[in-house]
């Protein structure tokens with residue numbers, strides 16, 4: 398019996414993307430279906446990195462195709478193509494960076510930097526090209542957390558090469574200035590320094606640049622969220638932070654300047670006993686989930702208060718690289734995939750398609 402495109406598409410449309418819950422046929426992710434006698438080949442294009450998902454996905458698609466009578470060999474090519482998505486109106490994109498994601502918190506010490514580092518590493522582990530910009534002038538901790546303590550090099554005296562570890566490109570205010578010096582910067586001085594750090598780093602073709610923001614919602618944070626082309630923001634909060642409404646201030650700040658909130662990560666949500674593994678929600682359960690629901694935004698996940706997460710981050714090997722198959726790393730990876738998926742579902746950036754118009758006096 399001859400294999401028809403129609404019967405194949407019907408069978409393949411029963412395979413769902415475990416992340417979107419949608420099939421690949423109706424979303425047009427499945428393309429270029431070729432039928433040659435009993436041989437079948439097609440491509441699938443994902444808009445987010447999902448390396449850990451590919452073997453399972455391939456198996457399901459091949460099995461679905463082989464379920465059609467008359468089908469022999471099946472060949473599937475699954476690719477990820479991450480594109481630039483829209484940012485605040487009127488803010489131009491950085492040429493080498495497709496999507497900038499701010500990791501922010503309403504106040505200090507909630508685990509924003511730990512989350513930013515693990516999120517970046519998880520995106521890289523899923524196959525994306527990732528950078529981290531440590532913009533936290535009050536406590537630049539990415540050099541320590543990502544295990545880098547060198548100074549960036551500059552060939553031309555104007556731009557700097559990002560440093561690299563665990564496959565992630567990194568630039569930090571901590572590489573360049575003394576911590577005590579950066580701490581006393583106020584408003585314009587801090588934002589100017591941070592913008593320079595962002596724009597004068599020679600990022601190499603990034604799918605995602607994770608910005609570890611200074612904690613809080615003051616002038617510096619507001620100016621950065623207005624001027625840096627951000628695809629979205631992830632808000633990190635602890636259960637106490639929820640009670641103090643600090644995280645809500647952070648959410649409002651981004652909303653005011655037109656940066657979509659990609660979701661909320663609740664950190665130190667429950668205590669895991671180092672001896673027996675017993676999990677106790679000391680600050681009450683579901684606070685983050687409720688806040689996310691109140692604001693109509695995604696709850697990306699909850700990390701426990703865990704000695705391992707602290708020891709690993711503080712020793713320069715964050716959980717996602719120190720224990721990639723452990724429970725906490727799996728949570729970080731799930732958060733990362735959800736963030737990437739949320740970005741993939743946003744509007745594309747069309748600004749690069751329009752010509753720049755300049756008005757000249759002598760024409």
Ligand SMILES: Nc1ncnc2c1ncn2[C@@H]1O[C@H](COP(=O)(O)OP(=O)(O)OP(=O)(O)O)[C@@H](O)[C@H]1O
Nearest residue numbers: 505506507508509510511536612701702703706707
């Ligand atoms: N889930 C966790 N369990 C245990 N310790 C954690 C967890 N998350 C972060 N920590 C630890 O808490 C401390 C503060 O974390 P981190 O520096 O990430 O917070 P921050 O919000 O970025 O702080 P700052 O505002 O000072 O930059 C660090 O020692 C870190 O290792």
